[in-house]
Amino acid sequence: MSGPSTYVPQTGLTRWLDTRLPLVRFAHDTMLSFPTPRNLNFWYAFGAILTFCLGVQIVTGIVLAMHYTPSALVGSIPDSNLAFDSVESIMRDVNYGWLLRYVHANGASMFFLAVYIHMFRGLYYGSYKAPREVLWILGVIIYVLMVLTAFMGYSLVWGNMSFWAVTVITNLFSSLDQVIPHLGSAIATWLWGGFAVGDATLNRFFSLHYLMPFVIAGVVGLHIWALHVPGNNNPLGIDVKGPQDTVPFHPYYTVKDGFYVALFAILFAALVFYAPDLVGDPNNFIPANPVVTPADIVPEWYLRPFYAMLRSIPQQLAGVLVLAGALLTLVFIPWLDSSRVRSNRFRPVMKVFFWVFVADCILLGYCGSEGVDAAWHLGGIELSLVWVARIATAYYYIYFWVLMPLIGLIERPLPLPDSIAKSVLGASAAPAE
Amino acid sequence: MATTTTAEPTRRDFLYVATGAVAAVGAAAAAWPFIDQMNPSSAVLALASIEVDLTPIQVGQSVTFVFRGHPLFVRRRSPKEIEMARAVSVSDLPDPVARNDNLPADAPATDANREIKSEWYVSSGVCTHLGCTPTASTPQIPQGEFGGWLCHCHGSQYDTAGRIRKGPAPRNLQIPVYSFVSPTRIKVG
Structure with missing residues (x-):
């Protein structure tokens, strides 16, 4: 898509430079x-x-x-x-x-x-x-x-x-x-x-x-x-x-x-x-x-989802591996997603799981912010946040390793538009925006 | 230009491999100083041992000293605390090894193997999970269920002999080499 360069040097100096180091051309094209x-x-x-x-x-x-x-x-x-x-x-x-x-x-x-x-x-x-x-x-x-x-x-x-x-x-x-x-x-x-x-x-x-x-x-x-x-x-x-x-x-x-x-x-x-x-x-x-040691030790907010994963695993090495695996998983996403359609705009099923995933990450962040003994009290039932974090960690992995490959195969995507121009300008070619 | 392929290695092949090998060894040799400079310097390695005066420590009190940059726990255990530590069987412990540098590496984690004198408990104050300093129980404010220490970082609980009982920590608190230089004084390290 980069295509041929459309840059035309206008002055003697830029013409001279363009044949020696096409820096201005590079800046113009990019x-x-x-x-x-x-x-x-x-x-x-x-x-x-x-x-x-x-x-x-x-x-x-x-x-x-x-x-x-x-x-x-x-x-x-x-x-x-x-x-x-x-x-x-x-x-x-x-x-x-x-x-x-x-x-x-x-x-x-x-x-x-x-x-x-x-x-x-x-x-x-x-x-x-x-x-x-x-x-x-x-x-x-x-x-x-x-x-x-x-x-x-x-x-x-x-x-x-x-x-x-x-x-x-x-x-x-x-x-x-x-x-x-x-x-x-x-x-x-x-x-x-x-x-x-x-x-x-x-x-x-x-x-x-x-x-x-x-x-x-x-x-x-x-x-x-x-x-x-x-x-x-x-x-x-x-x-x-x-x-x-x-x-x-x-x-x-x-x-x-x-x-x-x-x-x-x-x-x-x-x-x-x-x-x-x-x-x-x-x-x-x-x-x-x-x-x-401070009574409640927490990382900055942006690392708390990963901290919650680490803390939710009772075995030390396993906790570290789950944490590292969560980051490493991101590398494999291009090959985990089996869908032929890129945008979730046309993927009615995956879209739902995507938003659940966003909520899941926020929930993990919340779990990572609370103390080690924190729990939710839901109508008399005590739900330890460690367990909430475990379920949320499981969903993080399931989203990438199970849902991404699976839903791409079974989901029926919505019809894609013919082109970006048609989608933007409409059938009547009305002015954009 | 035509290339001749022969089964026999030529002199040129030998020179090629030898040169590459010398370059690889040279690169490794040059890299080592850059890697090793990160390790503790001689000044750090020369850190001396410490002596701790036990007289001010009351029964039931746990005091934290600094030894080689890390916290060191010294606790004067009450008879009840000693009894609690002895009541548990080694087979019920998550880590059945004493982790005592004064004993063989495979010594079982009985209470007797965790102290030199049963009244005086001495160990590192570094949680074996991720290195926080656990908080000691007092009769007024218990920390955890086992009367010993609770690490607030990730919830590891240690008993009155510093043995891991619950939570993510994999090992008992490490006991450094120490000895009694007098009935009221220990030398650590």
């Missing part, structure tokens, strides 16, 4: 003239929104690193540490430090909000299906890199929840001791650079937290490249049949994406200015304490 389906809706704006989020995180992060001290050594007051102190100094002393840090910290939440919508959108419209499998897998890789980056960034505050989050998550590796004795502990010690989470751990996490966004940016480049080979999927899930089905990316989608980025930025600003600690944990206002 960002301006790129033919894009004319029916992309609001949910397709999240690619641009995510690019915006990555940019915000990199810019604020580089600036914060100028004021941050990655050290767990004792700080200015007893039981404090230099890392925690420097974060407090950013909040209180550095000019606009409070703004930069709140944008960066809440930016992670907004980034994950956007990426989850982007992923659910891809699932709903079947954007992972051929010929977009590589595009989807690159997206899964970006998501996993985001999780790692967010986790390491969260550790840098070196508050008490940060410290224990690092302890618990790095200890996941110790479950490998059950496969090969001492292997898991050796990996954990290697990750920590000591016998416990400490100064060495914090320093390496800082180094990697600085590196990872640039790795993400690189994979985003591949993701966009893989998008531009087959071109965008669209809400109808049918292929583009000719120029009548597309519009140039600029000005149509630069403006549409720009509008939604602005709306997203308003929501972002509302969080930063009116509720900057809404998603934070109060325990992170306490400096890291290696001998006192």
